Structure formats: structure tokens, C-alpha cells
Amino acid sequence: MKIVVDAMGGDRAPAVVVDGAVQAARDLGLEIVLVGQRDAVQAELDRHDTAGLPLTLVHASEVIEMHEHPAAAVKAKKDSSMVVGMDLIKQHEADAFFTAGNSGGALAAALFRLGRIRGIQRPALSTVFPSQTPHGHCFLLDIGANTDCKPEYLLQFALMGSVYTERVLGVPNPRVAILSNGEEEGKGNQLVQDTVPLLKASTLNFVGNAEGKDIPWGLADVIVTDGFTGNVVIKLAEGVSKFLIDVLKQEITSRTLSKVGALLARPAFDEIKRRLDYREYGGAPLLGVDGVVIVGHGRSDALAIRNGIRVAAKTAENQVLEAIKSGLADYI
Amino acid sequence: MKIVVDAMGGDRAPAVVVDGAVQAARDLGLEIVLVGQRDAVQAELDRHDTAGLPLTLVHASEVIEMHEHPAAAVKAKKDSSMVVGMDLIKQHEADAFFTAGNSGGALAAALFRLGRIRGIQRPALSTVFPSQTPHGHCFLLDIGANTDCKPEYLLQFALMGSVYTERVLGVPNPRVAILSNGEEEGKGNQLVQDTVPLLKASTLNFVGNAEGKDIPWGLADVIVTDGFTGNVVIKLAEGVSKFLIDVLKQEITSRTLSKVGALLARPAFDEIKRRLDYREYGGAPLLGVDGVVIVGHGRSDALAIRNGIRVAAKTAENQVLEAIKSGLADYI
Numbered sequence: 319m320k321i322v323v324d325a326m327g328g329d330r331a332p333a334v335v336v337d338g339a340v341q342a343a344r345d346l347g348l349e350i351v352l353v354g355q356r357d358a359v360q361a362e363l364d365r366h367d368t369a370g371l372p373l374t375l376v377h378a379s380e381v382i383e384m385h386e387h388p389a390a391a392v393k394a395k396k397d398s399s400m401v402v403g404m405d406l407i408k409q410h411e412a413d414a415f416f417t418a419g420n421s422g423g424a425l426a427a428a429l430f431r432l433g434r435i436r437g438i439q440r441p442a443l444s445t446v447f448p449s450q451t452p453h454g455h456c457f458l459l460d461i462g463a464n465t466d467c468k469p470e471y472l473l474q475f476a477l478m479g480s481v482y483t484e485r486v487l488g489v490p491n492p493r494v495a496i497l498s499n500g501e502e503e504g505k506g507n508q509l510v511q512d513t514v515p516l517l518k519a520s521t522l523n524f525v526g527n528a529e530g531k532d533i534p535w536g537l538a539d540v541i542v543t544d545g546f547t548g549n550v551v552i553k554l555a556e557g558v559s560k561f562l563i564d565v566l567k568q569e570i571t572s573r574t575l576s577k578v579g580a581l582l583a584r585p586a587f588d589e590i591k592r593r594l595d596y597r598e599y600g601g602a603p604l605l606g607v608d609g610v611v612i613v614g615h616g617r618s619d620a621l622a623i624r625n626g627i628r629v630a631a632k633t634a635e636n637q638v639l640e641a642i643k644s645g646l647a648d649y650i
Numbered sequence: 651m652k653i654v655v656d657a658m659g660g661d662r663a664p665a666v667v668v669d670g671a672v673q674a675a676r677d678l679g680l681e682i683v684l685v686g687q688r689d690a691v692q693a694e695l696d697r698h699d700t701a702g703l704p705l706t707l708v709h710a711s712e713v714i715e716m717h718e719h720p721a722a723a724v725k726a727k728k729d730s731s732m733v734v735g736m737d738l739i740k741q742h743e744a745d746a747f748f749t750a751g752n753s754g755g756a757l758a759a760a761l762f763r764l765g766r767i768r769g770i771q772r773p774a775l776s777t778v779f780p781s782q783t784p785h786g787h788c789f790l791l792d793i794g795a796n797t798d799c800k801p802e803y804l805l806q807f808a809l810m811g812s813v814y815t816e817r818v819l820g821v822p823n824p825r826v827a828i829l830s831n832g833e834e835e836g837k838g839n840q841l842v843q844d845t846v847p848l849l850k851a852s853t854l855n856f857v858g859n860a861e862g863k864d865i866p867w868g869l870a871d872v873i874v875t876d877g878f879t880g881n882v883v884i885k886l887a888e889g890v891s892k893f894l895i896d897v898l899k900q901e902i903t904s905r906t907l908s909k910v911g912a913l914l915a916r917p918a919f920d921e922i923k924r925r926l927d928y929r930e931y932g933g934a935p936l937l938g939v940d941g942v943v944i945v946g947h948g949r950s951d952a953l954a955i956r957n958g959i960r961v962a963a964k965t966a967e968n969q970v971l972e973a974i975k976s977g978l979a980d981y982i
Contacts, residue, residue, distance in 0.1 A: 450893065462831055465839040499794055499881035507797035507878040530882040531889030546839040547879055549831035550862040554883055557863030558890045561782065569917070585901065 319631045320412040325354030325362075326381040326399040327419025328623070329616050335418065336362035338623020343371040345624070348631055351412055353378050353403040378402040384616060388422030392430050400424060404431035407609040414630035416601060418614035418623060425463050428607040435639070437646040440464045440471045441606030443545070443613065444479065445552055446487070446599040450536035457483045457492075458533065459605065460545035461552050467544040469513040472496065473520065477645050478605040479540040480522050485636040486603075486629065487539075495528035495538035497547060503527065509544060521648065600625025603633055605642070610634045651963045652744040657686030657694075658713040658731040659751025660955070661948050667750065668694035670955020675703040677956070680963050683744055685710050685735040710734035716948060720754030724762050732756060736763035739941040746962035748933060750946035750955060757795050760939040767971070769978040772796045772803045773938030775877070775945065776811065777884055778819070778931040782868035789815045789824075790865065791937065792877035793884050799876040801845040804828065805852065809977050810937040811872040812854050817968040818935075818961065819871075827860035827870035829879060835859065841876060853980065932957025935965055937974070942966045 323339045325332040332354055340363075343350045349372040352359055356377040363375070380398040382391045392401060400419060404427050406412050417424050421443055434441060444459035459475050460467070476494050483492040496513060498506040505527055506514070517524040528537050533551065543551070600622050601614035610633045614626035655671045657664045664686055672695075675682045681704040684691055688709040695707070712730040714723045724733060732751060736759050738744050749756050753775055766773060776791035791807050792799070808826050815824040828845060830838040837859055838846070849856040860869050865883065875883070932954050933946035942965045946958040 448893070450896070465831060497882060499797060499878050507876075510878075529889075530884070530886030531892070533886060534889045534893035544839075546831050546842075547882055550829060550879055550883065551886055552862070554862030554865060554886055555890050557861075557866045558887050559894060560863070561780070561866035562891060562894055564782070 319414075319635060320349040320351065321627050321630050322351045322353060322403045322406045322412045322415045323623075323627060324399045324403050324415070324417035324419055325352040325359045326378075327417040328614065328618050329384070330619075331418070332359050332362050334618065334620050335623055336366070337620035338618070339373065339627065340366045340368060340371065341620060341624040342627040343368075343373050346628055346631065348372070348627060350374070350627070351376055351406060353399045353406070355379060355381070376402065376406065382420050382423040382427075384420050386420060386423065388420060388426040391420075391423055392426040398427075400427040401431060404428055404609070404611075407611075408432055413634040414610035414612065416612045416614065416623075416626050416630045418601070418616060418618040418626065421462070421604075421613045424604055424611060424613050425607075428604055428609065428611050432607045432609040432611075435606055435608050435642060435646075438474050438478070438606040438642070440467070440474070441604055442475045442478065444482070444602045444605060446602055447533055447552070447555070449534050451489075451539055452536075453487065453489055453539075455487070455599075456533055456536065456538060457487065457540045458548060458551065459542060461548035462545045463604075464545040466546070467509060469509065469516055472509070472513045472542050472544070473516040474606070475542045476517060476520070476522055476524070476540065478642050479542060481641045481645050482603055482605060482633070482638055483540050485638050485641060486632050489539045491523050492539035493525045493537075494522045494540045494542070495525050495532065497533075497541055497543035497551070498527035498529065501527050501529055501532075600627070600629050603629075603638070608639070610639060651967060652681040652683065653959050653962050654683045654685060654735045654738045654744045654747045655955075655959060656731045656735050656747070656749035656751055657684040657691045658710070659749040660946065660950050661716070662951070663750070664691050664694050666950065666952050667955050668698070669952035670950070671705065671959065672698045672700060672703065673952060673956040674959040675700075675705050678960055678963065680704070680959060682706070682959070683708055683738060685731045685738070687711060687713070708734065708738065714752050714755040714759075716752050718752065718755065720752060720758040723752075723755055724758040730759075732759040733763060736760055736941070736943075739943075740764055745966040746942035746944065748944045748946065748955075748958050748962045750933070750948060750950040750958065753794070753936075753945045756943060756945050757936055757939075760936055760941065760943050764939045764941040764943070767938055767940050767974060767978075770806050770810070770938040770974070772799070772806070773936055774807045774810065776814070776934045776937060778934055779865055779884070779887070781866050783821075783871055784868075785819065785821055785871075787819070787931070788865055788868065788870060789819065789872045790880060790883065791874060793880035794877045795936075796877040798878070799841060801841065801848055804841070804845045804874050804876070805848040806938070807874045808849060808854055808856070808872065809852070810974050811874060813973045813977055814935055814937060814965070814970055815872050817970050817973060818964050821871045823855050824871035825857045825869075826854045826872045826874070827857050827864065829865075829873050829875035829883070830859035830861065833859050833861055833864075932959070932961050935961075935970070940971070942971060
């Protein structure tokens with residue numbers, strides 16, 4: 319299995335990306351192709367003992383920065399690590415592409431170079447959300463690729479999410495729900511009301527409407543929504559968690575006894591941090607493009623990069639793309 | 651100031667509603683009209699020493715239950731406490747109406763008996779969301795009255811939210827934002843993109859787009875959104891908070907030292923609970939109907955009911971309705 323890694327993607331690239339890629343090559347036995355500015359990447363590689371590891375380097379002179387407008391950047395920077403990396407997948411020189419860079423840029427580059435899977439009208443960005451399902455997470459999409467959606471898009475997101483959750487996250491016959499403003503049938507905006515009949519008519523394991531609280535509470539394994547609402551969801555969850563933790567910290571540092579308590583309760587807090595930690599999963603797929611593309615968090619450290627590369631390998635190995643293609647006929 | 655209270659509204663009505671109403675009459679010097687099933691309400695009143703308190707009781711034979719379809723229930727139950735209560739406001743026999751019952755029912759009853767403010771196309775449900783603004787909260791609307799919105803509705807929500815936040819929550823010149831999937835101008839679904847020019851052209855203190863995380867982080871004092879997204883937001887915030895607290899509890903009870911820690915850190919947790927406590931505010935207004943209507947949480951206890959009645963009195967006293975009416979000409 320050969321994975322292309324965007325050496326220039328992420329807040330601390332190329333240093334941590336190279337660290338994570340070296341770990342992946344060493345621990346997971348994967349062939350890694352690092353794509354990026356040769357001198358900068360080589361300097362990072364030189365910090366490691368890479369003798370005998372299946373690591374290669376492909377030069378790309380340009381970088382798509384985090385703040386750039388995705389489509390414009392991809393058009394203007396044809397020698398960027400993202401575009402060059404996608405081309406390696408396109409030409410079947412590798413099995414999957416991993417980037418912790420600009421997720422909109424990854425979407426634009428994938429559409430531009432790989433195109434869509436035939437029958438999928440819109441690709442979707444996804445995330446693995448911590449949740450009280452038996453397996454500890456819920457797969458949520460779209461989280462930002464498509465702000466305005468049609469019912470067929472959501473049906474296709476549901477199919478793609480279901481295939482990925484079964485094949486890569488290991489959940490048999492995943493429960494699929496649609497995000498709505500009430501659990502009762504009939505609740506929802508026009509988009510939800512028009513999508514529900516399509517989901518019911520499919521062979522997916524559709525369990526109905528989910529409310530916001532049901533995402534962390536584990537009502538479903540896959541939850542579909544439009545990219546506007548999905549984006550609000552992931553950013554609100556981040557904001558609420560940080561708010562709670564900040565208020566706790568303020569309170570704890572203002573009280574001596576609480577400080578002692580906080581020290582003693584630290585293992586519990588550490589466990590919460592672990593449960594909420596995006597590094598555990600490493601990345602989530604860009605589903606619907608004709609190639610395996612995994613997008614990691616911009617704040618990824620070396621462990622997250624390593625895990626993201628593992629996710630990319632598992633997605634290719636378990637033939638998610640092929641399953642989506644055949645599922646389009648079987649499920650819908 | 652005379653406040654009509656729906657004695658039958660809320661999970662533990664009429665008992666806790668009567669408790670809260672008696673407190674409001676005693677502590678705040680407000681005249682209270684309890685509306686509900688005479689025998690049940692009188693039995694609760696008999697538990698208190700109400701001698702000399704300005705409390706009266708108006709009989710209404712029917713109750714709109716929490717699970718009922720709002721519009722159908724309001725049409726079918728013309729002698730329900732909600733409909734009878736709204737009529738008392740309509741006939742100017744009291745200044746405001748408070749209910750902790752079915753919020754959709756309150757909306758339907760208000761539309762049915764009070765009608766809309768002239769110039770407001772859709773009323774909105776709102777909430778006071780805990781946030782790191784200087785005053786500790788952010789006013790969010792719509793949270794469920796209108797799942798599909800037009801740009802003019804959101805503009806009107808912004809005006810109503812701004813007036814309420816200034817007059818009742820005491821925030822001078824409130825910062826108004828629109829919820830979106832990115833802070834940069836140009837981000838947003840079609841609705842957001844069509845609404846932003848209207849907000850910019852108004853005389854409101856419009857500060858631009860807010861992301862999900864900005865609601866708790868205090869970027870704005872008023873945040874407007876459609877009722878679908880707003881409903882997902884409040885339920886997700888509830889779910890994420892409960893998830894974090896549940897995981898902490900699980901972890902803490904599984905470790906002896908952590909248990910001691912938890913005990914010592916309890917004051918900090920108590921403070922967080924207080925900051926997140928909906929009882930502090932007691933209720934949020936149903937804005938856009940032609941009368942002062944405050945809706946409390948279904949789980950309200952006596953303190954929350956008392957505070958909700960105080961909010962109703964303050965909303966009437968500070969002439970929020972009149973300010974919205976004149977604002978329609980001035981602000982937009």
C-alpha cells in the first residue's frame with residue numbers, strides 16, 4: 319500500500335508531517351511518498367534515521383495556504399503539493415492521498431484533478447464525532463463542502479457515510495439518521511422533509527430524524543446534514559467544550575481546595591481529553607471524489623498525521639470507493 | 651404590573667408554577683393572574699399562605715400538553731389555559747403572559763389570539779445562551795419557530811433581538827451577528843448571503859458573520875439564524891454539555907483518588923452549573939407577536955418560574971413591543 323502525503327499541509331508543516339510520515343513508514347509498513355518543496359522537506363527528513371524505510375520525495379514548488387480561497391488557489395497553483403499529490407493518485411502511482419492542509423483546497427484540488435464518482439452529484443466533507451454509540455463515535459457529513467443541498471445529495475451522503483462507517487470504522491449495518499429540529503416524523507425544514515422519503519425508500523438502515531443532542535448521545539452511527547448546518551455543528555461543539563473547560567479552569571484557579579481537587583481529578587480530565595481528541599482518528603475522508611482522499615485537522619501533531627495515514631491506507635484497502643460505486647446501484 | 655401565568659404549563663405544573671407565582675407575588679410585588687383548572691390550581695394555592703398577596707385565579711378547563719401538535723391543539727382547545735391567558739392580554743386585562751408549557755403551542759396561541767406586530771412577517775422563538783460576552787450571555791433567535799426563512803425575516807429577528815437585548819438584558823448598542831459557516835464575508839448559504847446586505851444597510855450594530863464557536867465565545871450579543879439551525883444549535887449545546895459531564899462522572903466514579911478530587915473541586919463544578927443554568931433567566935420572549943409573551947423551560951422549577959415572571963414584567967415595563975414597532979421605521 320502506497321500513500322501520498324502532503325508534506326506542506328497543516329499548521330506545523332512540514333516538520334510534524336515528516337515526523338508522522340516517518341512513524342507511519344516505520345510502524346505500519348506503508349510506502350510513503352512525501353510531496354512538497356524539496357529542500358524544506360529534505361531538511362526535515364535529515365533529522366530522522368530513515369535508512370531502509372520506504373520513503374520517497376516528490377518535488378512540488380508551490381503551497382496552498384490555510385487562508386487562501388480554495389478554487390482560486392488550486393487554479394493558480396498547479397505545482398502545489400495538493401495538486402501534484404492528487405495527480406499521483408489519478409495516475410495510479412499511489413493508493414491514497416493524505417493532507418492536513420486547507421480542507422476546501424483539498425476538495426477543490428480533488429474535484430479539479432480526480433473528478434467525482436459517476437452518480438455522486440456532490441462530494442462531502444466528513445468528521446468522526448465523539449458520541450456515546452457502542453463504538454464511541456458518530457460519522458457526520460457534510461460538514462462544509464455544500465452549503466445549499468438538494469435531497470439527492472443528502473441521500474448520496476447517507477450512502478457514502480454508511481459504506482465508510484461499515485468498512486473503515488467497523489460498524490456493521492450502521493444506523494443512519496438525518497439531522498432535524500425534532501425527532502418526530504414530519505419535523506424538519508423543506509430539505510429534510512423532501513429527503514426523508516428518499517432515505518426510507520433506500521435499503522440503508524435509516525432510523526429517522528436526529529436532533530442536535532442525538533449526535534453526542536449516540537442515537538445513530540451516521541448522521542447526514544447539509545454542509546451549512548454540519549459546519550455550525552462541529553464549530554459549536556468545539557466552542558461549547560472550550561467554554562466549559564475555560565469556566566472550570568477559571569473557577570479552579572480561584573480556589574485553593576479546588577486546585578487540589580483538580581490535581582486529584584486529573585486522570586478523569588485526561589480521559590475526557592482523550593475521548594474528545596481528534597488525533598485518535600487522524601482524519602476523515604473526502605467522500606464522492608474518484609480517489610481516496612483523507613483530510614486531517616490543521617492542528618495535527620505527528621501522532622495525528624501517523625493515524626491519518628493509517629486511515630488513508632485502511633480506506634484504500636477496504637475498497638470504500640468500489641463499495642460506493644456498487645452501492646449506488648444496490649442501496650438507492 | 652399585572653402578569654398572567656399559565657398554571658398548567660411545564661413538566662411539574664401546576665405545583666411548581668403556583669410555587670413560583672406565589673414567590674413572584676411576594677418578592678417582586680407583582681399582581682399575578684393564574685390561569686388553569688380551578689380545582690387543581692386552588693389545591694396548590696391552599697398549600698401556601700397567600701393572605702394579602704395580589705393573586706387571582708381564572709378558570710380554563712383544558713390543557714395543551716407538551717407532546718401535542720401546536721396548531722391543532724390551539725384550534726381544538728379554545729378553553730385551554732394558553733388560549734384563555736392570551737385573551738386576557740389581548741383584552742388589556744394584564745400586561746404580559748408567562749408559560750413554561752409547549753413552546754410551539756404558545757406560538758400558535760399567540761398568533762391565533764394576539765396576531766403579529768404590523769410589519770413583522772414571522773414571530774421568532776429565542777433563548778439566552780451562556781457566553782463569554784461581558785454580560786455572560788448571547789441572545790439567540792430563531793430557535794425553532796420558522797424552519798425555512800427569507801432574508802427579511804432574519805432582518806426582523808435582528809431588530810427584535812437587538813431591542814430586547816438592549817432594553818431587557820441591559821446591553822447598550824448590542825453587537826448583532828448572523829450565524830454562518832465561516833467568519834469571512836461571502837461565506838454562508840444562500841439565505842445568509844442574501845441577508846447580509848440587508849443587515850449592513852440597517853442602522854443595527856451589525857458585526858458580520860459568526861461561526862458556531864462564536865456563540866459561547868462571546869463575539870456578539872445577538873445572533874440571528876433560521877429556526878432549523880437555531881434549534882439544532884440549542885439541542886447540540888445541551889447534548890455536548892451532558893456528554894462531557896457524563897464522561898467525567900463515569901471516569902470519576904471509577905477512580906478513588908478522583909472521587910476525592912471531585913469532592914474538592916465541587917465548588918468549581920457548582921459554578922459551571924450556575925453559569926449554564928437556564929433558571930437564572932427564567933424565560934425568553936416570543937418576539938413578533940402583538941403582546942408580551944415569555945416562554946420558560948418545560949423543566950422549570952419554582953425559582954425559574956419566579957424569574958420568568960420577572961422577565962415578563964421587565965419586558966412589559968421597558969416597552970419592548972413599542973420599541974420594536976417604532977424600530978421598524980428607524981432601524982431598517
